Amino acid sequence: MVDNLHVSSQSSQEAGLRTGGRMGDRIFGSAALAAGGTIIAAIALMALFLIVRAVPSLQADKANFLTSSEFSTADESNLRFGVAELFQVTVLSSVFALLIAVPIAIGIATFLTNYAPRRAAKPFAVLVDLLAAVPSIVFGLWGIFVLAPRLEPVARFLNDHLGWFFLFADGNVSLAGGGTIFTAGVVLAVMILPIITSVTREVFSLTPRGHVEAAQALGATKWEVVRMTVFPYGRSGMIAGSMLGLGRALGETVAVLIILRAAAQAGHWSLFDGGYTFASKIASAAAEFSSKLPTGAYIAAGFVLFILTFIVNALARAAAGGRVSGG
């Protein structure tokens, strides 16, 4: 009798504990799930609301949205806007920045993983990451007030001697001001350096020890070891890092807004052009976001930028064969 009672009380206690635990688990699990769902919802809403706000303006657009270089939204009954010019300036400045930053970033990543003394590697890496901590508006100030005057002789030299090449041809803004895609690209390169470096470094540091030692056993010099083991192994990381860097450069707003000068005429793919990128165009007009249709024009431009960065980031992910961290 006593025995029986004891057993039953124990089992009921156990059952109670289990259902209590399960109940808690279920509530907690759903809360966690909901938080994950919020992130998915945020992206979906972002696409949805940008489209919803952009469509009326796109319908009222009297110019071709994809091929026109005009962007006049002052007269609401005669909206004429297109993203061709924005696309040109955005891509030119970002790709130029990428061309400068990628070789340097790969050099730094190799230096940190294979050359720097083991004790110094970590603090050195932190120093490079500190570049990412500087707010972009500070880079913009430095770019236009400090760097641009120093770059002017370089720009002038390239323009004088290589002016026959379209990238260095005369641009549509004055070289003296320094408000060119050239200056903006150099500043963007500095800004995307840390992310490319950190992704590349991460992959380089995963190079299998065996590969390295095998190369060393064959008598390879350090450079040969790097070229034969680290680079082939880390190729996906270099590509993923570059894509992430490109994504950052495409969307960078205020540094570009401060540096680039507005241009009267359309550019011709010269580095010495001025103009607006998607991001800087939107930010420059933000103060006039009051009436619906003109605002929608900028939101449409923003949606194109959203799609561009989406594609570039998805490519980065695909290249890395999984998720890309890189802070």
Next chain:
Amino acid sequence: MTTDPLQLPVKGPTFHPTSARRRAKDRIATILFATSFVIAMVPLVWVLYTVIEQGLAAVLSASWWNRSLAGVLPDQMAGGVYHAIYGTIVQAAIAAVISVPLGVMAAIYLVEFGTGRFARVTTFMVDILAGVPSIVAALFIFALWIATLGFPQSAFAVALALVLLMLPVVVRNTEEMLKLVPDELREASYALGVPKWKTIVRIVVPTALPGMISGVLLALARVMGETAPVLVLVGYARSINYDPFNGNMASLPLLIYTELTNPEAAGRLRVWGAALTLILLVAALYIAAAFVNKYLTRNRA
């Protein structure tokens, strides 16, 4: 005694020394790799030096930290930026209050619960959100909060945009930290009959806490300097506004951007002073993060 060739000392095979050409290549490669690191340090040092040199005078004046620019003329060397410091901190704080619980729970979902398709989609979306440019996040909040729901421009709208920028950073960092918690701790807890949620709340999260906190501080440092959201979502005010839901509010990036149009020497001084103040705030958060990481982790060990 005849000498057996086998008894003779073995002659080493002849190794060719590394050719001069290969050695030269190796030397050049080493120099190039080291140089690229030095190249990266140039802008870092140059930017910091410029900001300190140009902004120090402004920051050292007593009124800088406890006055606003209310009633100060453009060319007057007076006033301060405490209204902008307040705005920067409040906007970042509201963003943190919303994004930290959300981000931590999402990370817990991904590490402790998530398997299968939904978790993969969530991870993908976190990556995509991390790549969304700040101006697009700002436009989205404008389209949703201001244009569609009809709320006025406010510091709170800025904070909402900052949430979107902070969220992926918090999720990823928390994920990393949770993954570092050894499975033995979880298993020991389960073996004692502790339910899963309690294991997470009482065992896993406290173990990962120092890393999580320092990650949040770094995320805060990152969003404090964001300029695009403040350009789109709030107006500039020259005086202090304590209410994040109504009216214009200054922040350091917005103050810098506004004072750029001021051609007077005082305007230039304010620009660099505010830039230095912003960097000091970011540096304080970085130091706090390092401190939390080191001090709390050591206490635990």
